[in-house]
Amino acid sequence: MRGKRLSVVVTRRLPDPVEARMKELFNVTLRDDDSRMTTDELADAMASADVLVPSITDHLDAKLLARAGEQLKLIANFGAGVDNIDVATARQRGILVSNTPGVVTEDTADMVMALILGVTRRLAEGLRLAQSSDWQGWSPTAMMGGRIKGRRLGILGMGRIGQAVARRARAFGMEVHYHNRKRLRPEIEEELGATYWESLDQMVARVDVLSINCPHTPSTFHLLNARRLKLMKPDAVIVNTSRGEVIDENALTRMLRAGEIAGAGLDVFERGHLINPRLKELPNAILLPHMGSATVEGRIEMGEKVIVNIKTFEDGHRPPDLVVPSML
Structure with missing residues (x-):
């Protein structure tokens, strides 16, 4: 050339x-x-x-x-x-x-933590309330969310971004668990304070927050399908900044509507910018326009x-x- x-x-x-x-x-x-x-x-x-x-x-x-x-x-x-x-x-x-x-690692990891906090502390609901005419002021029992310190974070995909998320989560006092195609070296696990789960089913059933950080491939399409989502605890939260196709969006929407999963923070969607209309209506879902690396x-x-x-x-x-x- x-x-x-x-x-x-x-x-x-x-x-x-x-x-x-x-x-x-x-x-x-x-x-x-x-x-x-x-x-x-x-x-x-x-x-x-x-x-x-x-x-x-x-x-x-x-x-x-x-x-x-x-x-x-x-x-x-x-x-x-x-x-x-x-x-x-x-x-x-x-x-x-x-x-x-490698370029998007730190920015995407920041967004994962923003979504975890946003969902668990109900930031979107609070924003809507403060901007409406319905807010009557502070109350001891109003808008109560959950504390993330001490919660178990499960990371699906422990590449560059997953490891960056783990470092941030540990600083917030969360317990770090992960599932990956290959187990990390012992010294990296020790640095991250991360516990490896060979079985994804067993991990998702035990974590309080699940962060999706794996790529979309034929083997990861609907990796979080209806059966696997039903293993999650009803007070668990799911965050996805990776690829929308990894989650069965219809199944997730049904479970959020039914209260079978407490909340979701999604920056990516199964059909790109064509978001499930029922998902948009849910107060326990924070939806962002693919801005994790923006x-x-x-x-x-x-x-x-x-x-x-x-x-x-x-x-x-x-x-x-x-x-x-x-x-x-």
Whole structure:
């Protein structure tokens, strides 16, 4: 790729400093607004660009990848997750895929704790009451929530984000428990004060708060199904900042409505931005618009990783954040 400026197409608006740097380095086509590209627009972009910079809202399946031009050699995803891309098909077509791992760790872990506190201390309900005309002032028994110190936190997925959550939770005095594909090394368990559960069923039945921090893969789809959700204690709380598909949203909604689970804090949903209308009506659910990693610092760092991946590829080297099917 040496000797010419790469043709780069970006599918969504990125932070101004990131877009400005891309203009300096590449022959870049940016979006005028922040609307999602249509399927045909994505196909046109892949037919003309050397590099495509999609986000998690762009679903690049095998059918769409078949419309890519021969010059497309890199998909530099703006995001850590790549379940929006058929990585195996891309590689078969000679297209490399990179992502932006590690950047969202601290911001997402902060949001997990915000949701845990928000649900257990009933912050959304309190906000609505204070802004209404119904609040008559303080009362000894009004708006009572629960203390998180001493509660058992179960972490499903103990990667970077799960471990960052564990450190924060321990500082709040919570007991840390976890389930993961692979058990952590003893020294990491000791540092985090974390107890490993080989059985997810046994863990979810015993924790007071369950935090979902695993990726969406075929093996994790509806990992929290109706049967497993029914194992949770009726006064337990569930928080999800990972991927909505991990939870059976309909089953969760039914149980929240019936009081079989005390509350939920959700930043992601099974059908993207199409949230179950019945879920929106529940006072014991805090729903956020996928803002777990939405900090200025985090988004700029993600953009910088995208640029490094593209520039390294342009210089004839392997992108540092290359994704291969065996990683998934």
